[in-house]
């Protein structure tokens with residue numbers, strides 16, 4: 001039986017394996033679109049991991065969330081899946097619009113992590129032909145990314161903060177497109193702050209509409225993360241801790 005193909009790629013002793021994080025709940029027990037469920041199934045994801053089980057209902061309700069969960073516990077799907085569902089439910093975009101809005105913005109600390117998020121997104125988007133994802137992570141000339149963004153139709157943008165600011169300042173129409181953001185994700189918030197991205201993140205928050213949902217995922221919650229929470233999260237956000245201490 002072909003189950004959890006992505007997990008079996010990992011060696012048995014790998015600390016990153018997610019099967020030790022699996023819950024008893026299944027994705028098809030949630031109100032998820034049929035297209036997303038098919039994508040999840042093809043990826044080998046049937047049961048939710050603990051962090052997915054805990055956060056999904058809250059995020060689907062539209063609440064801001066601060067989630068603490070270990071590396072390898074399945075945080076990527078925890079934020080991508082409800083973000084995709086939000087796009088599914090959002091009204092169609094007029095075709096005559098010159099710069100189509102970015103609806104979901106994911107900030108990651110490194111190029112590698114951003115690329116991993118994008119590849120997870122492409123799995124979940126397999127049966128959503130009208131939804132696209134794009135990465136802007138630097139490492140190539142900005143003009144090349146600008147060209148990609150003109151060619152590719154996307155509603156999800158996965159970015160490293162530095163390069164995103166670069167586009168905000170230098171890419172025509174980009175600031176307007178960011179005015180569409182409904183969901184902002186800070187992935188690996190502790191590492192984003194360790195790497196000195198606090199100022200950039202604050203700039204990015206002020207470039208998206210005030211009315212948006214923020215999802216903050218972090219393996220640890222040091223003071224720096226609490227401080228960015230004060231800026232990024234609404235007062236009525238939910239804190240979800242899936243780490244058993246002690």
Ligand code: ADP
Nearest residue numbers: 006018045047048049071072073074075076077
């Ligand atoms: P984190 O961001 O918490 O470090 P990831 O999102 O990178 O974790 O997921 C870790 C691994 O678990 C990935 O290989 C991913 O494909 C796998 N995974 C995620 N969700 C599930 C699931 N529901 N069932 C099985 N495997 C999963």
Ligand code: MG
Nearest residue numbers: 075076187188
């Ligand atoms: Mg991650």
